[in-house]
Amino acid sequence: MREMLKLKLNLTNKRMSKITSLADLKKRREELKSGLDIRVKAIDPESVVQVKVAMATCGIASGAKTVMEFFLEQLERRNVEAVVTQTGCMGYCYAEPTIEVKLPGQDPVVFGFVDLKRADQIIEKYIKTGELVDGIIPVNYQTIDLKE
Amino acid sequence: MKELSLNILDIVQNSIRAEAAEISIMINESLSGDLYQIIIKDNGRGIPDEILRNVTDPFVTTRTKRRMGLGLSLLKYHAELTGGAMEIISNVGKGTEVIVNFSFSHIDRQPLGDIAGILVILMASNQDINFIYTHKTEYGEYRFSSEETKEYLEVAALNEMNLLEEIGWMIGENLKEIKVSGFELRERNRVIL
Numbered sequence: 001m002r003e004m005l006k007l008k009l010n011l012t013n014k015r016m017s018k019i020t021s022l023a024d025l026k027k028r029r030e031e032l033k034s035g036l037d038i039r040v041k042a043i044d045p046e047s048v049v050q051v052k053v054a055m056a057t058c059g060i061a062s063g064a065k066t067v068m069e070f071f072l073e074q075l076e077r078r079n080v081e082a083v084v085t086q087t088g089c090m091g092y093c094y095a096e097p098t099i100e101v102k103l104p105g106q107d108p109v110v111f112g113f114v115d116l117k118r119a120d121q122i123i124e125k126y127i128k129t130g131e132l133v134d135g136i137i138p139v140n141y142q143t144i145d146l147k148e
Numbered sequence: 149m150k151e152l153s154l155n156i157l158d159i160v161q162n163s164i165r166a167e168a169a170e171i172s173i174m175i176n177e178s179l180s181g182d183l184y185q186i187i188i189k190d191n192g193r194g195i196p197d198e199i200l201r202n203v204t205d206p207f208v209t210t211r212t213k214r215r216m217g218l219g220l221s222l223l224k225y226h227a228e229l230t231g232g233a234m235e236i237i238s239n240v241g242k243g244t245e246v247i248v249n250f251s252f253s254h255i256d257r258q259p260l261g262d263i264a265g266i267l268v269i270l271m272a273s274n275q276d277i278n279f280i281y282t283h284k285t286e287y288g289e290y291r292f293s294s295e296e297t298k299e300y301l302e303v304a305a306l307n308e309m310n311l312l313e314e315i316g317w318m319i320g321e322n323l324k325e326i327k328v329s330g331f332e333l334r335e336r337n338r339v340i341l
Contacts, residue, residue, distance in 0.1 A: 019318045020321045022300045022301070024318070025314060025318055028314050029301055032311065055157070056161065057149075057218040060149065061154070065157060065269060068273075069265060084273065086161075086269070
């Protein structure tokens, strides 16, 4: 409970100034910039972690949006160099939301039934340490774009 | 899908697959005319006539032609539930326009949901596409363009997540300003695991 209160407080502190126009946004960006050491984004996507969230009707209906938001926010927050993109239906509609994770130099792995708890495990265990977690869809998997 | 914004996310996937460079999402709310209209327009490759005829039939869908599927038929169904309708205009090589009309006051019309979050997701994963979002209500109009934002901020791409989050907040504040119906700006980062 206390944790939650603390978080809420942080959020309100963070959101003190309202941003309503592009000019406000520009100002806010300057603030953000000065607070961060600007790291050069890796140009080659092969050298970073790639996360693809399946975003077809089946995925969206079972919560892919929340999962994608989670990965976008948390990977940045936890300092993981990653590219998060979306992909179409991978054909595992029964296991949605599904995501494909490709660690640099490794074959992609597809995880099914990804809720926020599992998404957290995937970041902490699979992405950070390479340890596999539950929910892997075990197939000779190929990205649907390559299949045809 | 319980929110119109999720339906929009779904339909926009079609435009992305059609290699559109510009996707515009327009919402018109008119309480006095009892109309809630969503227009999604892209400049992608368009849908050939023979496919267009069956595009909202979920059972005609084949896996190899992924420009359609359940998404459009689901949205059509939602619109018709409220006494509205859906129309698709498409020209091969020029683009596609999906127009969906809902009855504003009908109990089965879903709320809009977190449209700002949807735009953030779309911009984060499709850096090269210009997303234009226009929302009209009886209190005013708000327009957002990702390309114009990039130019104004003098950045090459909107790829910093904290900047995108701020953009989401900005869109949200503006939508509140014009009293958008059924809009919900979710608190971010509320998850502690």
